[in-house]
Amino acid sequence: MKLLFAKMSWVGQSQHDVQRLGEVFKLINTSNSGFLTKLEFYRGLADSYGDMGFTEGEWESMFQLMETTEDGFFNYQSYIYGVSAYQRLLNEKKIRETFQLIDINGDGWLDLDELRPFLDEE
Numbered sequence: 001m002k003l004l005f006a007k008m009s010w011v012g013q014s015q016h017d018v019q020r021l022g023e024v025f026k027l028i029n030t031s032n033s034g035f036l037t038k039l040e041f042y043r044g045l046a047d048s049y050g051d052m053g054f055t056e057g058e059w060e061s062m063f064q065l066m067e068t069t070e071d072g073f074f075n076y077q078s079y080i081y082g083v084s085a086y087q088r089l090l091n092e093k094k095i096r097e098t099f100q101l102i103d104i105n106g107d108g109w110l111d112l113d114e115l116r117p118f119l120d121e122e
């Protein structure tokens, strides 16, 4: 099962990412207003943190999950909600992909023959 658990390690990683991204919000929000716009966030990110390992498309996906005010401001709570929701979607996608990888005959079930290569590693 070691290989299987290694494949699942991103779940812990994504929790770490949410924490890390939370810190970044606080550091970028230098005015301490509690609100940022997407532009302010991108600017702060570019100035101090680079892309943090996320593509622009990934950042956009996260922003789409955030609730903003009419003029495009979001607060810490909405930001964390967006980041967490995005990580959750990503986890579900990766779990599905891993399942499909193991489900060799594609019947939607994992049988012993399909799991044996992972069990033999012990």
Ligand SMILES: [Ca+2]
Residues within 6 Å of the ligand: 103, 104, 105, 106, 107, 108, 109, 110, 111, 114
């Ligand atoms: Ca199967």
